[in-house]
Amino acid sequence: MSSSPGTLTFGRPVPGEPLFVVAARAEATAFDHALPVLVTGIGKIRAAAALAACLAAYESAGGLPSAVVNIGTAGALGDHMLGVHRVETVLLHDFSHSAVRKITGMDEYPPLHVGPRDAEGTAAAEPGTGVVLATGDTFVADSAVRDALAQQADLVDMEGYAIAQVAHDFGVPVELIKHVSDSADETSGDVWAGRAAELAEEIAGHARSRATR
Numbered sequence: 001m002s003s004s005p006g007t008l009t010f011g012r013p014v015p016g017e018p019l020f021v022v023a024a025r026a027e028a029t030a031f032d033h034a035l036p037v038l039v040t041g042i043g044k045i046r047a048a049a050a051l052a053a054c055l056a057a058y059e060s061a062g063g064l065p066s067a068v069v070n071i072g073t074a075g076a077l078g079d080h081m082l083g084v085h086r087v088e089t090v091l092l093h094d095f096s097h098s099a100v101r102k103i104t105g106m107d108e109y110p111p112l113h114v115g116p117r118d119a120e121g122t123a124a125a126e127p128g129t130g131v132v133l134a135t136g137d138t139f140v141a142d143s144a145v146r147d148a149l150a151q152q153a154d155l156v157d158m159e160g161y162a163i164a165q166v167a168h169d170f171g172v173p174v175e176l177i178k179h180v181s182d183s184a185d186e187t188s189g190d191v192w193a194g195r196a197a198e199l200a201e202e203i204a205g206h207a208r209s210r211a212t213r
Contacts, residue, residue, distance in 0.1 A: 006053025011036035013054075015063025020207050021051060021070045023159045026196045030204035035211055036065070040159065043137050047159035051166045059170075068167040068174045069210055071203050073192065074133065074157040075140050075184030077150040084206065085155065087176035088115035088130025092161045093149060094137060112164045114176050133176060135161035141188040149184070156184055177206060 009025075010033040020037045022028045023046075031037050040050035051068065058064050076082070091111040101108075115130055134153035140146055149156055160176045167174035179202055181195055182188040 006038075006050055006055075006057055008054065009037050009039040010034075013058050013061045014065070015058060015061065016066050018067045018069045018210060019054070019058070019065035020210075021047075021068055021163055022072050022203065023047060023157075024072070027072050027200055027203055029197070030200045032204065032208060032211075035207060037207075040163075043158050044135065044162040045137075048162040048166050051163055052169075055166065055170045055172065064170060064172050066173070068163060068172050069177065069207070070160060070163045070175065071177045071207055071210075072157065072159070072179070073181035073199055073203075074155040074160075074178035075146070075182050075188060076180045077134070077146055077154055077156055077184055079183070081154050082180055084202070085131045085178050085180070086115070087133045087155070087160065087178060088113065090114055090133045090135060090160045090164050090176060091153065092136065093134040093153070093156070109161070109165075112161065112168065114164050114174050131155065131178075133157060133160045133178060135159065139188070140184040141186055143185045146184040155180070175210075177210075179203060179206075 010031055014036055020035055023040055023042050025039050028039050038054050040047040089111050092109040095109050132153040134149050134156045140156050155178050164174045179199055181199055182191040
């Protein structure tokens with residue numbers, strides 16, 4: 001992780017340019033060190049704390065990034081989900097939505113649209129019509145859990161919702177670009193570890209392409 005929450009792992013804050021965010025240092029080993037890259041640490045709490053501190057530092061430095069681009073790995077909730085995907089909608093799967101709604105009268109963590117928008121700010125696709133990512137503080141390595149999550153999402157990770165929420169709170173556009181690393185089943189831990197170097201190269205390649213847009 002960075003030496004302190006919110007400190008860029010590589011590069012320097014450049015207001016008006018994209019900020020790249022990854023969760024695990026293993027995902028960032030092939031990045032161009034000239035790019036602004038934040039390694040948050042794994043899980044929603046670390047991701048939210050690190051990104052909030054980083055964006056506050058950007059504000060102090062003179063301006064926010066043009067976008068928060070979370071590029072990282074995700075487990076597939078269906079056998080057809082392979083390769084790289086731009087997420088349209090992200091939801092929180094490990095929160096008691098219905099129980100809390102009965103108490104507060106609202107969904108405290110509704111699904112967030114993170115897909116591209118047109119020039120007028122209108123979503124290019126309705127939430128749920130594109131790739132849906134489920135976020136929770138669980139590394140899913142269980143076929144039964146995978147099957148249950150597959151009823152509402154296509155991919156699963158541990159940070160995407162937190163990153164999207166913080167970016168929205170700061171008014172910064174957010175992109176979630178996910179590389180399928182494993183099948184979110186009993187093989188996931190070994191498969192992820194075995195593919196870490198390969199995935200890091202792919203993630204870095206997409207970051208380079210995004211940086212030049």
